[in-house]
Amino acid sequence: MIDHAHDLASVREATDRLLTAVAELDNASVARPSRLPGWTVGHVLAHLARNADALTNVLDGRPMYVSGAARDADIERDAPRPLDTHLADLRESHTRFSAGGARPADWARTVELRNGVTDSAARVPFRRWAEVELHHVDLGIGYDLEDLPKEFTEREIDFLAERFSGHREVPPTGLRSDGGHVWTTGGDAPGGPVGVEGSTADLLGWLAGRRDGSALTVRGGTLPALPPL
Structure with a gap:
């Protein structure tokens, strides 16, 4: 059985690990290539923040993204920002997601993600956990698949x-x-x-x-x- 409360706690722990690691970087690191083709470290950080807001939208019954084009444009817009701006955005978007997960809700309900994909609301926290863990690896800053819980x-x-x-x-x-x-x-x-x-x-x-x-x-x-x- 999916335990959304357990997974929300795991998202917090994974986000804390991510923020601690990213805080050791500098502004030049933001422009370095990540492990994802065509994306810099800044692209990955921007995506992580916007994904937190997108999954908050899902929990609140709104469309995940306005459109695929808007999603991509937001990432491109935010990628070059200074490191401290990325860190603040990651913290704030995580806080919004956590608040959305803490509200009383029917966790058995079906929610809609991107491209018509549906899932149970209870699995949304695990999806966020996966985003944080795998993209932490994608940053290429010393956290690898062998380090995952x-x-x-x-x-x-x-x-x-x-x-x-x-x-x-x-x-x-x-x-x-x-x-x-x-x-x-x-x-x-x-x-x-x-x-x-x-x-x-x-x-x-x-x-x-x-x-x-x-x-x-x-x-x-x-x-x-x-x-x-």
């Missing part, structure tokens, strides 16, 4: 394995971590079943598009090409 890593693998389950472009695929945890995904594309084994960090990196999967062991075929998230 074990609970988060396993739950995000659960989430992504479910997302690709039955996908018409992904063959039946079994995942096994070196700790013995197993998942299944894919299912509608020809080929397989394929077995993929490795550390939870490498499995998550492959599923989330952060690693190419070269560190994984593949049995029964080739490593499936995953569609973009």
Whole structure:
């Protein structure tokens, strides 16, 4: 069962880690390339702040973004700002998200995200947790997939394995971590079943598009090409 209160607390902890790490940077760091193609560190920080506001909108029953173009324009506008402005924006947008999560609500209700995607309100805090953790890694400032909390890593693998389950472009695929945890995904594309084994960090990196999967062991075929998230 999803525990939204637990996940809201985890968002706070992840945001504190992020803010502590980012505070060690300087203004020149904002313009450095991040690990995301075409995005600087400033782009990632701007996206994190605007995503917090977008998910606050979702909790409050408003559209997540005015439009895709407006989302992209906001990130481009905010990316070059000085570091202290980014830090203040991250703190303030997190405070707004936390306030939205603290209001009495029907957490079983269905909410709408981007591009017509729907989910339960109770899963929105976990989605925010994923944004903070994965984009902290994307900053390229010394926090990597191996540093992620074990609970988060396993739950995000659960989430992504479910997302690709039955996908018409992904063959039946079994995942096994070196700790013995197993998942299944894919299912509608020809080929397989394929077995993929490795550390939870490498499995998550492959599923989330952060690693190419070269560190994984593949049995029964080739490593499936995953569609973009």
